[in-house]
Amino acid sequence: MASSEDTAQSIMAQAQALIEQVERDLAASDEEFRRLGIDPVQLRARLQAQMSDADQEQARQAVQADMDAVEQEVREEIARRSFAAPSGRTSPRRRPMI
Numbered sequence: 001m002a003s004s005e006d007t008a009q010s011i012m013a014q015a016q017a018l019i020e021q022v023e024r025d026l027a028a029s030d031e032e033f034r035r036l037g038i039d040p041v042q043l044r045a046r047l048q049a050q051m052s053d054a055d056q057e058q059a060r061q062a063v064q065a066d067m068d069a070v071e072q073e074v075r076e077e078i079a080r081r082s083f084a085a086p087s088g089r090t091s092p093r094r095r096p097m098i
Contacts (some may be wrong), residue, residue: 007077007078007081007082008078011074011077011078015074
């Protein structure tokens, strides 16, 4: 039987694994830029300078929408697992018939 704490820990472990994967992907892309002779820090600074306030706000809203969707999925998964988990009740003990 999985408790809600186990479920929360499982979800947190999955989220941490995803964060680590994104960090590895970002490091790999930075390394690819460097291999091509492009400084990733300068590239980001230049791209950010070219973005208008509206573009930056649109990007912030897109990130927030993604975060909201992830949080909704987590809530749904917790609810799904709570209904799928056994309730902990056992059938009544059989008593010998006389």
